[in-house]
Amino acid sequence: MIGRVICVAWALLVAAPVTAQMKMDPVSAPVDPAAIPLGTGGVAGATEPESWFRTGGQLSVRNVQVATLTPVLPPKGKATGAAVIVAPGGGFLMLSMDNEGWPVAHWLADHGIAAFVLKYRLKPTPGDLPGFQRALVAMFSAAGRHDATVRETAPLEAVADARAAIALVRARATEWGVDSRRVGMVGFSAGAMTTLELALSATPETMPSFIAPIYGPMNAVMVPAGAPPMFNVLAGDDPLFARKGLGLIEAWQKARRPVEFHLYQRGGHGFGMGVKGTTSIGWIAAFRDWLRTNGFLGDSQ
């Protein structure tokens, strides 16, 4: 859990004083020459430039105004033809690029799945880090309330970026060695909300072939007839989304759409690739097994 920004933010809510624990160090943007601008426009009312910071060794970004997609392709000879858009979380105020982005993409690519890290547009936050921290704490404190029953939806910009990402991967499928019928999306927390929102609103052309919301909200939704197969993961001790029913899973089943759900005993919110010493460490291998048994990895695996 150490170094996971969301968990630190959560710790801040329950452990006063609100300052020293979440140490954020500003850093310059990492070099990402492969990033492709999605051309989806800017963020209305945004004044602060995109900026990067490090917390407990993990890189995050905020005030993203231009969405990009970074391909992380599998080694030659290993590609299965499957592709996954990876949407990190961070409450639409930041993106946990290390914890929920690049390592996930590299794991998938190592297993023959073309991964594409989505840096989607965010809500504007104050330019100074203390002001940003206050905004973050306020947001997670609202999300974690027990009476937070109203389904929050992802901002239109984030969903538009996800839609553009699916369209781009399908448009360049041949070049990237991807089968356009096997382009799915995995998202964490706010990224899970974005992923789900895309699946609920997409046209056939922009519908992901499968979705994997990881520790997202569990509220019931209206499931469209063509909803994609869903792989869903949550930890039983998630302070934001556990113990609030499993309406989302039930909704998928009622709509007779394929769904698989893993509720790990421990892992908290923001476990990324999994927290050592907990069973959450097993989710990504289970995800790959699920892709395989659903035929998304083709005949090669």
Place this chain on the structure above:
Amino acid sequence: MIRFGTAVVAAMLALLAPAVLGAQATIEGSTGPLELASALPLGTGEVPQGRGPEQWSGKPGEMSARNVTRATLLPVLPDPAKATGAAVVIAPGGGFMTLAWDHEGMKVARMMADRGIAAFVLKYRLDPTPRDLPGFARAMGARMTNWIGKPGEGLKIVTPSYAVADGIAALRLVRDRAVAWHVDPARVGMIGFSAGARMTIAATLQAAPADRPAFIVPIYPPMERVEVPNDAPPMFVAMATDDPLNGRMGYGLIESWGAARRPFEFHEYQRGGHGFGPGRAGTTTEGWVDGLFRWIEANGFLKAKR
């Protein structure tokens, strides 16, 4: 809805008792699997109005029992060099009318023993059924129809008290002989499939605290809400969304555990139906035993507590 109900019953029959009902595979009149010679009697008495002696059918390695009138426990111990001190009692399923001895018993026991966990396959007492196969099939069909009931009513499962008593007696026997079997009495859990899962939950809720399993693993159990004491053991549940008996019936069981603030883990696989046993080939249910093993380890049951 009656037609739907009939289809479910037929599906359940096919799933619950394949070795018993599949005419080609059935070998009637067998004396039972050879390993039974090392089973220990539990001494819990006989089934009232039983129709023994117990009957076995199926090919070697795929056997099922019915009309079990006396309970026994069969140890499947790990290589001493691998033994962790953890133990599990394994209760196969079969609607309290049959026991999927190999599919939901011996196969899983060997997987546990391979991982250093001492396994004990429980042959619990069953409800009496007609001794002839067609009569048995009719009795089983009638039971499934009763259990399933009308749509929206929920399952109406009656758990025989003697099956629960056998579960509790099995836990006691493993703890009584813990030294001989190199088992830590504080780390004796229980795995149950279907009816065996139902019995596992009942035994956990009815046993005196000292007799409770240290952890429980109901596999494709009824998902009904239960009363959970605030010191109930950690629970691991696995099932499939296309389970015709227990699927799409809500999540009362795990919600009850959560409401009591007791630890649990839940895996709902996309495909696998009812009765996937050690895992159905070509589905993600093949991963559940590994998932269970990681959970047992993460909960500290593979190591002695100080």
